[in-house]
Amino acid sequence: MGRTSMTGIPRVLSIAGTDPTGGAGIQADLKSIAANGGYGMAVVTALVAQNTHGVRSVHVPPLDFLAEQLDAVSDDVEIDAVKIGMLADTGVIGVVEAWLERVQPPIVVLDPVMVATSGDRLLDANAEAALRQLLSRATLVTPNIPELAILVDEPRALTWADALAQAERLSERHGVAVVAKGGHLDGDAVPDAVVDASESDDDRIREVPGTRIVSTNTHGTGCSLSSALATLLPRVGDTAEALAQAKCWLAESIRHGADLHVGSGNGPVSHFAGLWARGGLEARPTAADLAASWWNDIADIRRDIDDSPFVRGLAAGDLDDGAFRWYLAQDAIYLRAYARVLAEASRLAPTAEEQAFWATSAAGSIEGELALHEGWLGTETVFDAEPSRVTTAYLDHLAASAFRGDYGVLIAALLPCFWLYHDAGLRLRDHAHDSHPYRSWLETYADPAFTISNERAIGFVANAAARASDADRSAMFTAFRASAAHERAFFDAPLTGDRDARL
Ligand SMILES: Nc1ncnc2c1ncn2[C@@H]1O[C@H](COP(=O)(O)OP(=O)(O)OP(=O)(O)O)[C@@H](O)[C@H]1O
Ligand SMILES: Cc1ncc(COP(=O)(O)O)c(N)n1
Numbered sequence: 001m002g003r004t005s006m007t008g009i010p011r012v013l014s015i016a017g018t019d020p021t022g023g024a025g026i027q028a029d030l031k032s033i034a035a036n037g038g039y040g041m042a043v044v045t046a047l048v049a050q051n052t053h054g055v056r057s058v059h060v061p062p063l064d065f066l067a068e069q070l071d072a073v074s075d076d077v078e079i080d081a082v083k084i085g086m087l088a089d090t091g092v093i094g095v096v097e098a099w100l101e102r103v104q105p106p107i108v109v110l111d112p113v114m115v116a117t118s119g120d121r122l123l124d125a126n127a128e129a130a131l132r133q134l135l136s137r138a139t140l141v142t143p144n145i146p147e148l149a150i151l152v153d154e155p156r157a158l159t160w161a162d163a164l165a166q167a168e169r170l171s172e173r174h175g176v177a178v179v180a181k182g183g184h185l186d187g188d189a190v191p192d193a194v195v196d197a198s199e200s201d202d203d204r205i206r207e208v209p210g211t212r213i214v215s216t217n218t219h220g221t222g223c224s225l226s227s228a229l230a231t232l233l234p235r236v237g238d239t240a241e242a243l244a245q246a247k248c249w250l251a252e253s254i255r256h257g258a259d260l261h262v263g264s265g266n267g268p269v270s271h272f273a274g275l276w277a278r279g280g281l282e283a284r285p286t287a288a289d290l291a292a293s294w295w296n297d298i299a300d301i302r303r304d305i306d307d308s309p310f311v312r313g314l315a316a317g318d319l320d321d322g323a324f325r326w327y328l329a330q331d332a333i334y335l336r337a338y339a340r341v342l343a344e345a346s347r348l349a350p351t352a353e354e355q356a357f358w359a360t361s362a363a364g365s366i367e368g369e370l371a372l373h374e375g376w377l378g379t380e381t382v383f384d385a386e387p388s389r390v391t392t393a394y395l396d397h398l399a400a401s402a403f404r405g406d407y408g409v410l411i412a413a414l415l416p417c418f419w420l421y422h423d424a425g426l427r428l429r430d431h432a433h434d435s436h437p438y439r440s441w442l443e444t445y446a447d448p449a450f451t452i453s454n455e456r457a458i459g460f461v462a463n464a465a466a467r468a469s470d471a472d473r474s475a476m477f478t479a480f481r482a483s484a485a486h487e488r489a490f491f492d493a494p495l496t497g498d499r500d501a502r503l
Helices: 025-035 063-074 090-103 125-137 145-152 160-174 221-236 239-255 273-277 287-297 299-307 309-316 321-348 352-377 379-384 389-403 407-429 439-444 448-467 470-495
Strands: 011-016 039-044 047-050 055-059 081-084 108-110 177-181 192-195 205-208
Touching: 011 025, 011 221, 025 039, 025 221, 039 063, 063 090, 081 221, 090 125, 108 125, 108 221, 125 145, 125 160, 145 160, 145 177, 160 177, 160 192, 160 205, 177 221, 177 239, 192 239, 205 239, 221 239, 239 273, 287 299, 287 448, 287 470, 299 309, 299 407, 299 470, 309 321, 309 407, 309 470, 321 352, 321 389, 321 407, 321 470, 352 448, 389 407, 389 470, 407 439, 407 448, 407 470, 448 470
Parallel strands: 011 039, 011 081, 081 108
Antiparallel strands: 047 055, 177 192, 192 205
16 A cells, blocks of 8 residues: 555546536546545546536547646656546547556556546547556546446346456456446445455455445446545555445435526536534634734733733832732632642643642742732731622632633633733843832733743633634633723722722
8 A cells, every 4th residue: 555645645646538517527626635635636537518517518638738647647646546537538548548658657547537427438449458458557546336337338238146256257357356236237226346356355345235325416426436446445455344434425426406596507526525514614723823812802901901000000009008918818819719720730630740830820920929928918907808899700700710621711710810920021021120119010921931831821811712612712701801901900800999898
């Protein structure tokens, strides 16, 4: 099996014709490859003017140009698998064969496209012999029942057993594994099978059962199946397992084909229906983007804090001493309760690293911060103070966030106390000259250890937000912004009526 890219994403080249309505040919191949987790590339063999009703005309570009397209890909890109579809005529087959001979791609899935569902020829009748020759270069051939009959030069199989017997003869004759497909049989069953005459008796025919879906959206199913197989084979390895996975995906895509409302004939399948249904449309912002946008979304609050008379007074050093002491007493009350909420975040944390971080922060909040404030206030004052309305409101918000039991919401609510203090601290530090009355307090929040804690807290919150659903992420932001607003009120309180207000 071929070596897939470092990322494990198979690089798959489709060599096929076009369908401007996007349901078959190279357009369908690229969608199938992407839908099955591969990186799709495409070399055009023939330009086909067709729609869901049929083929109008075919233009085969000069063969030199086909060779140039093929070389442009293989000279640059390591190819994990090739899917070959419409080859149009003997000249095209010759160029592709020579390229295969030279490049030796590790996996080649050959869909021997001859006649479209609409009955139009996609391969010159006199090119059938050349196509037969190409079979031995393939890892897997995926003929439908009419194509299988032409390749073994027998009448068209009327039963599944006949189709399997023909597939076995084709496999034996050309030394290639064959996928026999039941799409053209009558009845409710649509079985497919991997038929490999080189395998022992038990493994010669490995069938994948299927149920017919009543739908006219079956244009391009053969193209889609073969490119899905080319994409899955490098990763899955086993052909029958790859077929089972491809068939499961294709059934889902056929089932949703009608939702597309493309054309009034045989419509396309909906290649991404399953992905879309399972959240494939949801774009996820990165943690870094989220942190930046949350910070931006509280720019108004940050501006208000910087402009508040309290912070300006702190910076200038002319803040009323009583107001400052009252603020510190409230801060001490806040920090003791904040420590309990941090401990709750530790209890809910999904990883040991986060558990330890919030527990350490809880301890730091009690020990470090209270020690500083006790130094300023004296034990008496700290423990005698009553919480103000603003302090109570902020702590109630944190307690309510903790009570939800949602880790993401809780840590989002805890974050502004880190981030806004750190941010304000960086600017206040510049004012902390030797004779500044609040110097030691100003320096606390610009401590390098606090910078590290702040960055880790931002990282944990932003990562949780990046993993969350839209609704959960929005609840996290609401809790974050509410805490930021409480921070603003906390800075305003010492110089407003709240200082004297009683609950
Ligand atoms: N109505 C259906 N319901 C379920 N699966 C189907 C249906 N029609 C085709 N398939 C599946 O689609 C794949 C292609 O089968 P089919 O025999 O139609 O090949 P094909 O004729 O080469 O396709 P195309 O329509 O592109 O020419 C197979 O896996 C087959 O089982
Ligand atoms: C370029 C191109 N390749 C293959 C098919 C076969 O698909 P279908 O048999 O579903 O029309 C097609 N119509 N066009």
